[in-house]
Amino acid sequence: MATQAGPGADGAGAPASAQAGAGVQLETRPPAVVVSGLTKSYGDIEAVRGIDFEVAAGETFGFLGPNGAGKSTTIKILCTLARPTSGRASVAGHDVVRERDAVRRNIGLVFQDTTLDNYLTGAQNLRFHAELYAVPSAAVEPRMKQVLDMVGLWDRRDSLVSTYSGGMQRRLEIARGLLHAPHVLFLDEPTVGLDPQTRSSIWEYINDLKTREDITIFLTTHYMDEAEHCDRIAIIDHGKIVAIDTPEALKASVGKDRVQIQTADDAAAIKELDDVFGLEAGIHEGAVTFSVESGEQFVPQLFARLSTPIRSVSVSRPSLDDVFMSYTGSTIRDAEASGTDHMRQMAQRIRGRR
Amino acid sequence: MSMATQTAQPGGITAPDEGLASQIRVAVPERSLRSDLRAVSIVWRREMIRFRRDRLRAITSLIQPLLFLLVLGTGLSSLAGRNFPAGVDFKTFIFPGVLAMSVLFTAVFSAASIVWDREFGFLREMLVAPVSRAAIVIGKCLGGATIATFQGIVMLCLAWIAHVPYNPVLILTLIGELLLLSFTITAFGVMMAARITQFQAFMALTQMLVLPLFFLSGALYPLSGLPGWLSVLTRIDPLTYAVGPMRHAVFSHLNISPVAFAHLSPGITWNGWVVPIGLSLGIVAVMGLGMLGVAIAEFSKTE
Numbered sequence: 001m002a003t004q005a006g007p008g009a010d011g012a013g014a015p016a017s018a019q020a021g022a023g024v025q026l027e028t029r030p031p032a033v034v035v036s037g038l039t040k041s042y043g044d045i046e047a048v049r050g051i052d053f054e055v056a057a058g059e060t061f062g063f064l065g066p067n068g069a070g071k072s073t074t075i076k077i078l079c080t081l082a083r084p085t086s087g088r089a090s091v092a093g094h095d096v097v098r099e100r101d102a103v104r105r106n107i108g109l110v111f112q113d114t115t116l117d118n119y120l121t122g123a124q125n126l127r128f129h130a131e132l133y134a135v136p137s138a139a140v141e142p143r144m145k146q147v148l149d150m151v152g153l154w155d156r157r158d159s160l161v162s163t164y165s166g167g168m169q170r171r172l173e174i175a176r177g178l179l180h181a182p183h184v185l186f187l188d189e190p191t192v193g194l195d196p197q198t199r200s201s202i203w204e205y206i207n208d209l210k211t212r213e214d215i216t217i218f219l220t221t222h223y224m225d226e227a228e229h230c231d232r233i234a235i236i237d238h239g240k241i242v243a244i245d246t247p248e249a250l251k252a253s254v255g256k257d258r259v260q261i262q263t264a265d266d267a268a269a270i271k272e273l274d275d276v277f278g279l280e281a282g283i284h285e286g287a288v289t290f291s292v293e294s295g296e297q298f299v300p301q302l303f304a305r306l307s308t309p310i311r312s313v314s315v316s317r318p319s320l321d322d323v324f325m326s327y328t329g330s331t332i333r334d335a336e337a338s339g340t341d342h343m344r345q346m347a348q349r350i351r352g353r354r
Numbered sequence: 355m356s357m358a359t360q361t362a363q364p365g366g367i368t369a370p371d372e373g374l375a376s377q378i379r380v381a382v383p384e385r386s387l388r389s390d391l392r393a394v395s396i397v398w399r400r401e402m403i404r405f406r407r408d409r410l411r412a413i414t415s416l417i418q419p420l421l422f423l424l425v426l427g428t429g430l431s432s433l434a435g436r437n438f439p440a441g442v443d444f445k446t447f448i449f450p451g452v453l454a455m456s457v458l459f460t461a462v463f464s465a466a467s468i469v470w471d472r473e474f475g476f477l478r479e480m481l482v483a484p485v486s487r488a489a490i491v492i493g494k495c496l497g498g499a500t501i502a503t504f505q506g507i508v509m510l511c512l513a514w515i516a517h518v519p520y521n522p523v524l525i526l527t528l529i530g531e532l533l534l535l536s537f538t539i540t541a542f543g544v545m546m547a548a549r550i551t552q553f554q555a556f557m558a559l560t561q562m563l564v565l566p567l568f569f570l571s572g573a574l575y576p577l578s579g580l581p582g583w584l585s586v587l588t589r590i591d592p593l594t595y596a597v598g599p600m601r602h603a604v605f606s607h608l609n610i611s612p613v614a615f616a617h618l619s620p621g622i623t624w625n626g627w628v629v630p631i632g633l634s635l636g637i638v639a640v641m642g643l644g645m646l647g648v649a650i651a652e653f654s655k656t657e
Binding site: 104115117119124 | 371384396403407471476480483517
């Protein structure tokens with residue numbers, strides 16, 4: 001079981017510092033986000049039930065969970081859009097309740113629902129944002145060009161946003177969120193409602209961003225494959241964090257890698273695997289299948305010591321689906337099916353409060 | 355996976371000038387009066403840009419006042435003719451009211467854009483920014499006031515239809531009064547928009563309030579010699595205190611007898627005491643500022 005992130009999160013084993021290109025002086029900096037004992041209730045619905053975690057500066061941190069698990073509520077609290085019922089949270093070193101303005105100056109936001117003005121051009125939307133965030137006048141033009149270039153919208157800057165595709169709008173929102181050079185960028189379901197191709201292109205921009213900007217990214221998602229882009233993931237279910245670690249460690253905690261081999265003589269191979277390695281193998285999906293820890297390291301041994309000729313090998317890691325399943329006892333889709341009504345109720349309450 | 359994407363990114367290695375080194379240094383300053391003024395200004399400018407794009411709205415919002423002036427004004431002038439002093443057209447009489455009307459509807463509609471912004475999420479972009487909510491509300495009110503005044507000025511250009519002279523002093527007086535009225539009405543609309551989150555509900559409620567305000571303001575009839583109940587209602591209507599001074603301004607620049615002046619523009623009286631023009635406009639201003647205050651308080655409360 002992965003431990004909840006304590007003070008050790010930004011220690012020697014901090015995954016963020018292991019990330020190539022994410023920066024070098026990460027270890028010495030204070031954490032970007034600190035959350036302790038956070039709860040939030042809407043009436044008698046407990047959306048968040050006491051969570052603790054830290055996000056290191058420069059890290060890409062993902063909140064993974066089904067809809068209605070408390071992801072958006074947590075992000076709202078961190079963005080000062082909702083007040084916690086109890087507990088504390090600080091972002092970029094500022095308390096989200098007592099230092100609201102300081103937090104807001106230091107964060108960029110990309111919401112689940114679009115918050116662009118469709119009747120303005122892309123450039124006008126950015127200009128509006130720059131003025132609202134009091135970006136120094138001399139920096140506005142060059143910075144606008146920089147962020148628009150980054151998301152590939154410089155050429156379309158003078159088109160009305162209403163003529164943009166869904167993916168372009170999301171990219172513009174990301175550019176806008178970056179315009180004032182925030183320390184922490186919050187992305188609430190950055191790819192929801194987009195087609196798979198656009199989703200992957202959005203991720204290219206986000207990954208690219210990490211190499212260009214000195215920034216901490218905090219995102220929520222309910223797509224398993226997207227969580228893989230994060231340095232660390234917290235799995236949240238029913239308002240609680242059930243696991244928090246790197247995607248690799250989480251998958252390792254679930255179990256072994258699955259190795260499948262195609263051989264000239266399956267029966268002989270199975271027998272030999274038992275004799276030589278003490279592994280129990282069987283035939284699944286038309287291939288000799290067995291489980292080992294760190295399968296990639298095992299493959300060379302397999303070739304060296306197995307006398308039966310091997311035609312092909314495939315090693316597959318446990319997916320985050322397996323991880324989610326093992327920590328929550330249900331797949332994310334099951335959890336969503338049962339959570340949807342609950343979430344709708346909550347969404348309505350939240351909307352009513354705005 | 356992310357590692358692979360990053361290492362496959364040649365830009366990070368071969369072109370270091372595109373990396374962190376060249377990042378434009380941007381530091382968001384502490385909130386100050388200057389940053390709040392920038393916020394007011396950009397919120398105002400957005401209203402202008404949107405108004406410029408929306409020509410249809412500019413044209414349609416002129417139709418209703420024109421209908422009142424041309425159709426109702428012409429139609430009723432034959433009826434009113436018998437009671438009207440010689441040399442005064444009924445259209446001239448209702449022109450200040452029609453000006454007020456053109457401003458009224460435009461200003462309320464401008465305020466409705468807040469409800470619209472909320473529905474389309476843009477309000478959130480404004481509310482999460484590190485600026486005071488007051489700056490946003492004031493920007494909205496000034497924007498709405500500017501647009502409504504502009505519509506009023508367009509109507510003012512048609513003064514010849516109502517035989518109102520193009521006297522510079524008169525024009526400037528009327529523009530000033532229109533600006534004041536526009537601001538107050540927008541503040542009223544913004545105040546309503548703070549609480550009413552649904553567009554249909556907002557439009558229904560404001561329409562319900564705007565028409566009685568207009569009818570009770572004395573825009574279409576003189577305020578003297580009314581039955582007691584109506585007399586009281588007209589004095590409660592804030593719009594009365596804007597239409598009265600505007601009519602006074604127009605009639606001061608007409609070449610008519612004092613008797614006709616007193617009959618058609620008797621001024622607003624409280625129990626026989628004539629309310630001075632300055633106080634009348636002061637009432638409109640105080641109401642506007644009061645509603646602006648409520649709107650700011652309401653928006654500051656929301657998360």
